[in-house]
Amino acid sequence: MSVIETTDLAKSYGKLTAVDGISMKVEKGELFCLVGPDGAGKSTIIRMLCGIIAPSSGTATVLGNDTQKDKSELVKKIGYLSQRFSLYGDLTVDENIEFFARIHHVREFTARREELLDFTRMKEARSRLADKLSGGMKQKLALACTLIHSPEVIFLDEPTTGVDPVSRRDFWKILSNLLHEGITIFMTTPYLDEAERCTRVAMMNHGKLLDLDSPQNIRDKMRGEVYEIICSPVREAYLIVKGWNGVQEAQLYGDRLNLIVNPHENIIESVIDALKNKGITISAWRKIPPRLENVFVSMMGHQSVTVSGELQEISDANKST
Ligand code: ADP
Numbered sequence: 001m002s003v004i005e006t007t008d009l010a011k012s013y014g015k016l017t018a019v020d021g022i023s024m025k026v027e028k029g030e031l032f033c034l035v036g037p038d039g040a041g042k043s044t045i046i047r048m049l050c051g052i053i054a055p056s057s058g059t060a061t062v063l064g065n066d067t068q069k070d071k072s073e074l075v076k077k078i079g080y081l082s083q084r085f086s087l088y089g090d091l092t093v094d095e096n097i098e099f100f101a102r103i104h105h106v107r108e109f110t111a112r113r114e115e116l117l118d119f120t121r122m123k124e125a126r127s128r129l130a131d132k133l134s135g136g137m138k139q140k141l142a143l144a145c146t147l148i149h150s151p152e153v154i155f156l157d158e159p160t161t162g163v164d165p166v167s168r169r170d171f172w173k174i175l176s177n178l179l180h181e182g183i184t185i186f187m188t189t190p191y192l193d194e195a196e197r198c199t200r201v202a203m204m205n206h207g208k209l210l211d212l213d214s215p216q217n218i219r220d221k222m223r224g225e226v227y228e229i230i231c232s233p234v235r236e237a238y239l240i241v242k243g244w245n246g247v248q249e250a251q252l253y254g255d256r257l258n259l260i261v262n263p264h265e266n267i268i269e270s271v272i273d274a275l276k277n278k279g280i281t282i283s284a285w286r287k288i289p290p291r292l293e294n295v296f297v298s299m300m301g302h303q304s305v306t307v308s309g310e311l312q313e314i315s316d317a318n319k320s321t
Contacts, residue, residue: 001064003028003153003184004049008058010207011044018044020207021058026186026200031179034188035195035296036204042188043083044207046157049186050080063152076104079151083158085142089131093122093141096130097148104149116144120174136167143174154178156187160194172197192293203296210299215292222290222298224248224260227268229275229285231257237280241271251297258294 004026011019019041026032034042047053049060051071060067065074087096097116101109117123120140125133130141139159146154160168172194175185187198195201196215203210203218211218231237234255241259242250246267251258261267272285 002026003030004032004060004062004186006045006049006058006060009045009048009055009060010057011041011048011053012056017207019048019055022202022207022209023058024202024209024212026184028184029179029182030199031175031185031197032187032200032202033195033198034186034202034204035190035192035292037190039206040204041207042204043157046080046082046155046186046188050078050155051075052080076149077152079146079149079154081142081146081154081156081159083161085146087130087138087142087145089129092129093117093126093133096141097144100145101148106149109148112148112150113144116147119177120144121170134164134167136163136170139163139167139171140174143171147178151183153184153186156185158188158190161190168194192291192296195292201292203292203299205300210296218292218295219290222260222295223263225263226288226290226294227259227261227285228288229257229259229272230255230283231275231285232281232283236278237275240275240278240280244271244274247271249298251294253293258288260294260298 002025004024007023009019009022010017022045034045036042044053048055049062049067051067051074054068062074063077065077067074088099091099094113097113098109101113106112117126120143122137122140122144125137130138133141143159160171163171178185189195198215200212200214201218202212211221229237232255234252234257237257238250238252241247241257246262246265247259248262249260251260259268259271268285272282276282
């Protein structure tokens with residue numbers, strides 16, 4: 001039995017289809033990630049899996065429990081860190097964990113609390129008020145509260161959004177330690193670099209699955225060679241090379257232009273020359289290994305951008321510079 005299983009899971013709000021018939025399975029011990037831009041339907045899926053909202057159609061089970069029919073069983077076994085997870089600012093770190101222990105009816109919580117404070121390296125901060133913690137520390141405390149009842153599966157909705165890079169790294173170390181304990185992690189992220197670290201990735205847009213596979217297998221689906229060109233003005237360069245013979249696709253990421261070209265045709269140098277001849281200043285260019293973002297943008301079928309690594313969708317390449 002898979003830990004999480006959905007069959008044609010769908011959710012509509014009036015005419016809007018937020019989640020459009022998703023079927024997937026997540027196995028024990030996986031670090032599974034839903035990745036997609038804002039509005040893709042990631043949080044809606046998590047909320048359905050945690051039994052918070054009802055699907056419009058389709059079914060979902062977590063640890064064999066139907067997320068609608070067996071809600072009371074479900075909440076004992078799962079942890080949910082929502083985007084709006086609220087700590088109590090006027091309580092200390094210790095008191096917050098105690099509060100969540102009581103909510104989950106965990107009577108003997110002190111040993112587990114020590115373990116979690118160790119685990120999240122929060123022991124020195126245990127007497128500080130939650131309000132006085134940095135963003136990264138708050139998120140670690142929220143995770144500790146989510147883990148107090150020793151759930152078998154945790155659902156993390158964009159746990160690192162808005163968290164500084166150092167705390168993000170710290171948070172990821174904690175997640176990998178949790179995996180060693182055999183916990184199954186189901187998370188969402190708008191960051192494709194984070195998705196690269198997961199065992200499997202479900203790429204989503206407009207409520208639909210674009211692909212579901214390991215990051216390696218997804219990258220291997222890229223048929224062309226990828227070149228990264230840093231140049232100015234980048235949007236003009238994009239318009240010049242788009243549709244060039246042998247260029248499968250041009251993708252814009254801020255000041256970076258990525259070209260996906262037919263393999264073994266050696267056209268890149270003539271493309272670079274052509275750009276220079278048209279007055280484009282080339283600061284650097286190199287061949288790069290395909291990244292998930294290249295595949296994702298390609299699958300979305302139209303231009304999108306990543307801003308500070310966060311996937312965002314736009315309908316028109318002209319807006320990206
Ligand atoms: P993501 O988590 O990928 O950003 P969401 O699951 O939050 O996406 O939202 C998917 C779509 O469903 C969005 O268009 C959003 O505006 C819409 N949506 C989400 N919740 C509601 C709601 N309670 N009422 C109406 N529309 C909603």
